[in-house]
Amino acid sequence: MDNKNLLANTYYTMVSNHRESQLFFSALQLDIFSYLDEEISIEELADRTNYNMRNLKLLLNALAAIHLIDKHQDKYVNTIEGQKYLSKASTSYLGESILFRNVMMSLDNIENRVRFGPDNTITEHNQGQKVYDFAKLAKVCIPEIYLWRIEPLIALMNKIYQDTEPSKILDLGGGSGAMGIELCKIFPNAKGVIFEGPKVSLVAEDLVSKNNLNSRITIQEGDFIKDDIGNGYDIIIASGIIDFAKDHLDNFIKKLYDALNKNGIIYLITHGFSEDYLEPSETVLGWLSSHLDGLDLLLPDKVIQDSMTDRGFRLYKQDKSGNLSIKVYQK
Numbered sequence: 553m554d555n556k557n558l559l560a561n562t563y564y565t566m567v568s569n570h571r572e573s574q575l576f577f578s579a580l581q582l583d584i585f586s587y588l589d590e591e592i593s594i595e596e597l598a599d600r601t602n603y604n605m606r607n608l609k610l611l612l613n614a615l616a617a618i619h620l621i622d623k624h625q626d627k628y629v630n631t632i633e634g635q636k637y638l639s640k641a642s643t644s645y646l647g648e649s650i651l652f653r654n655v656m657m658s659l660d661n662i663e664n665r666v667r668f669g670p671d672n673t674i675t676e677h678n679q680g681q682k683v684y685d686f687a688k689l690a691k692v693c694i695p696e697i698y699l700w701r702i703e704p705l706i707a708l709m710n711k712i713y714q715d716t717e718p719s720k721i722l723d724l725g726g727g728s729g730a731m732g733i734e735l736c737k738i739f740p741n742a743k744g745v746i747f748e749g750p751k752v753s754l755v756a757e758d759l760v761s762k763n764n765l766n767s768r769i770t771i772q773e774g775d776f777i778k779d780d781i782g783n784g785y786d787i788i789i790a791s792g793i794i795d796f797a798k799d800h801l802d803n804f805i806k807k808l809y810d811a812l813n814k815n816g817i818i819y820l821i822t823h824g825f826s827e828d829y830l831e832p833s834e835t836v837l838g839w840l841s842s843h844l845d846g847l848d849l850l851l852p853d854k855v856i857q858d859s860m861t862d863r864g865f866r867l868y869k870q871d872k873s874g875n876l877s878i879k880v881y882q883k
């Protein structure tokens with residue numbers, strides 16, 4: 553096969569991948585996977601769901617054809633991954649997060665957004681809250697945080713705090729606050745603060761209560777650009793938030809510096825953007841929708857690093873988790 557044919561195939565592969573995604577999202581919307589923890593016949597499934605049996609069978613065969621489910625003789629069943637992540641009975645269910653992210657990052661109507669440009673009310677303020685539903689994001693992403701962010705956080709903090717214990721921890725723009733909550737659990741004498749905007753703080757309040765940590769963790773409501781974020785912290789978690797301070801980067805980093813005790817650390821999670829904004833490609837595409845709408849938030853890692861070291865932070869440890877870049881800075 554010559555190069556020309558290889559390239560043409562790439563385009564058709566994209567068309568096919570798009571169809572696979574559509575099929576997957578529809579199956580999630582119809583909650584098909586929650587019925588497939590045990591082998592089930594099409595008659596039984598149609599009976600339980602009230603869906604049209606003929607078309608349900610077509611859907612299930614298509615899902616089996618792309619290995620999202622298994623088919624044994626005439627019965628259908630989840631794969632091991634499907635059972636773990638796509639069935640609502642599982643504690644690691646990700647279906648709601650996946651569907652929410654798909655809408656949040658949707659590239660529908662990209663043509664008109666390119667033809668007519670961004671929304672001026674969004675460009676004018678350049679605030680994430682104008683585009684993203686942060687309260688819903690915080691809520692539906694809790695399983696993702698437990699899947700990907702808690703383990704590296706705990707492993708690193710256990711290494712750093714082998715002989716001492718932090719006494720005050722801030723989860724800044726913490727969303728549900730899951731990371732701050734889990735850190736407070738491994739350091740039982742530490743007090744925690746979760747700082748969030750007004751609606752999101754309710755999500756954090758709820759998770760703190762569910763974990764019975766109301767006596768140790770307080771929720772502080774405010775705007776981390778304009779308002780006081782407190783001080784005397786040994787650890788500040790800044791996960792997925794620094795882009796939202798882009799227009800005030802140096803002041804924001806000074807605020808973090810001032811809020812920390814001597815030798816205190818920042819646990820910073822960023823997208824690891826290259827200076828030309830071409831990598832990581834998955835993240836470039838993930839942020840494209842909000843940027844077509846008018847936001848201009850993204851910061852290359854190099855810019856963040858320079859600003860941190862200029863302020864006096866020293867890079868202490870670094871790690872990667874999927875596409876995310878994890879850096880620990882010390883004051």
Ligand SMILES: C[S@@+](CC[C@H](N)C(=O)[O-])C[C@H]1O[C@@H](n2cnc3c(N)ncnc32)[C@H](O)[C@@H]1O
Nearest residue numbers: 686725726727748749752775776777791792796
């Ligand atoms: C991408 S989410 C990250 C949430 C969480 N830290 C995590 O890692 O999943 C960004 C969070 O920053 C919060 N945020 C953005 N701008 C803020 C501001 N000016 N003041 C307070 N919180 C803000 C949002 O409400 C949102 O929960």
